[in-house]
Amino acid sequence: MKKNIDRRDFIKLTGAVGATALLSGFAPIVKPAEFGKKKNVLFIAIDDLRPQIGCYGHKQMISPNIDRLGSEGVIFNHAYCQVPVCGASRASLLTSIRPTRDRFVDFKTWKQKDAPNAASIPMHFKNNGYYTISNGKVYHHHKDDKDSWSEEPWRAENKGLWRDYQLEENQAIADKSHRKAGPPFESADVPDNAYQDGKSADKSIADLQRLKKMDKPFFLAVGFRKPHLPFNAPKKYWDLYKREEIDLADNPFRPKGAPDAALHNWGELRQYYGIPRKGSLSEDMARTLIHGYYACVSYADAQVGRVLAELDRLGLRDDTIVVLWGDHGWQLGEHGLWCKHCNFETSLHSPLIVRAPGIEGGKKTNALTEFIDIYPSLCEFCELPIPAHVAGKSFIPLLKNPRQPWKEAAFSRFKNGESVRTYRHRYTEWRDDAGKVYARMLYDHRLDPAENVNVVELPEHKELVGKLSKMLQELKK
Numbered sequence: 001m002k003k004n005i006d007r008r009d010f011i012k013l014t015g016a017v018g019a020t021a022l023l024s025g026f027a028p029i030v031k032p033a034e035f036g037k038k039k040n041v042l043f044i045a046i047d048d049l050r051p052q053i054g055c056y057g058h059k060q061m062i063s064p065n066i067d068r069l070g071s072e073g074v075i076f077n078h079a080y081c082q083v084p085v086c087g088a089s090r091a092s093l094l095t096s097i098r099p100t101r102d103r104f105v106d107f108k109t110w111k112q113k114d115a116p117n118a119a120s121i122p123m124h125f126k127n128n129g130y131y132t133i134s135n136g137k138v139y140h141h142h143k144d145d146k147d148s149w150s151e152e153p154w155r156a157e158n159k160g161l162w163r164d165y166q167l168e169e170n171q172a173i174a175d176k177s178h179r180k181a182g183p184p185f186e187s188a189d190v191p192d193n194a195y196q197d198g199k200s201a202d203k204s205i206a207d208l209q210r211l212k213k214m215d216k217p218f219f220l221a222v223g224f225r226k227p228h229l230p231f232n233a234p235k236k237y238w239d240l241y242k243r244e245e246i247d248l249a250d251n252p253f254r255p256k257g258a259p260d261a262a263l264h265n266w267g268e269l270r271q272y273y274g275i276p277r278k279g280s281l282s283e284d285m286a287r288t289l290i291h292g293y294y295a296c297v298s299y300a301d302a303q304v305g306r307v308l309a310e311l312d313r314l315g316l317r318d319d320t321i322v323v324l325w326g327d328h329g330w331q332l333g334e335h336g337l338w339c340k341h342c343n344f345e346t347s348l349h350s351p352l353i354v355r356a357p358g359i360e361g362g363k364k365t366n367a368l369t370e371f372i373d374i375y376p377s378l379c380e381f382c383e384l385p386i387p388a389h390v391a392g393k394s395f396i397p398l399l400k401n402p403r404q405p406w407k408e409a410a411f412s413r414f415k416n417g418e419s420v421r422t423y424r425h426r427y428t429e430w431r432d433d434a435g436k437v438y439a440r441m442l443y444d445h446r447l448d449p450a451e452n453v454n455v456v457e458l459p460e461h462k463e464l465v466g467k468l469s470k471m472l473q474e475l476k477k
Helices: 007-014 016-023 062-074 086-095 119-125 166-178 194-210 283-313 371-381 396-400 459-475
Strands: 040-046 075-082 131-136 218-224 321-327 350-353 365-368 410-414 417-421 424-433 438-443
Touching: 007 075, 040 410, 062 283, 062 321, 062 350, 075 166, 075 396, 075 410, 086 119, 086 371, 119 131, 119 371, 131 194, 166 371, 218 283, 283 321, 321 371, 350 371, 365 371, 365 396, 365 410, 371 396, 417 459, 424 459, 438 459
Parallel strands: 040 218, 040 321, 075 365, 131 218
Antiparallel strands: 075 350, 321 350, 410 417, 417 424, 424 438
């Protein structure tokens, strides 16, 4: 399998003009930042992105642009979302407020309903003189928190796009099979902007050109939808991979001793045509879905590269902090699961990369960080006050010294399940409405990084379990 894109392949994907800038590391010569000038923010969200990209040590995925950004910035090896579902994760991140049993619960979450009085990141920056723009999927709901933006939040319309089962024949199949969605993947021989993410990159590039001419600092949020289901991407990205060389999950089984509460029926995927209503997938379908996921990551990566190339071409690099994050992880057959919606590492661990002016790049940190930490970090770097409601901790010190002592734990939850991740362990407990624990699991990541054996009931872990449970309870105080 090709592990890197050669020059000719990349030119085919991006076009000759964009490829020249990208292959040179996005790096035209730029002037030093003007003294005292406010820093801009380029805020890039990628839906359902696992930390399986090249800069995280996984070479099968082709992601040269995100990898290059990682080589120029700081990679957070242990960054965790607060909730493994789009709507809730984004609302929590954008407000730096932790989820609870009845706040930031699922994909239906609206920031305006769950935290109406908390100034979000874009609102705070707008209130402090920034021009704020939202392109693509930033919040899960397009109109959520709309007053935080200087312009109406923008998304490409579905109509007429090659995406998400819009073709009439696919919709007919979906209707006939009584499914809510059409096929779970598509490989159309179309240009990048025939799908939404290509259009989002086009819009963001045009916006950067406008923002360059403004006399205000900017906060530009760009949300790419892929690799979210369905795995629809232009054919050229599917063609980057040899199907027979794509790896299947090496632990497609229920973890030993895992409680029923830890598992789910991956209903998000089962709504698509061709997916069985119950039971496991065939090896052929599993390989096709993983192939589609990879293709979508490479497609999203190319759009990231286009936007970063334009930022550099305009001479904005030294005035702009770039933050790239995936809203949560995703299962590709691990533990017999697909999608997210659970308290395993595969759902809660996601990429976070920061490239900042004045910060030496090419570094990684193993410090435990949480997505709620992004808000105060941007405030500190851009010299804005940190609002009182913010629960996160600024990681700017980690950009300067990635090895320094840091947080003891990162916390996440999904519905009734609360999870704490320390440097060595992940502990999760589920409580009923009366507060009684009805299920638990503990994984030792030093001995079992894939979380294949739940060791919560071993006598030697009794004291540790008590300590971790206490940490979860104290978090609520």
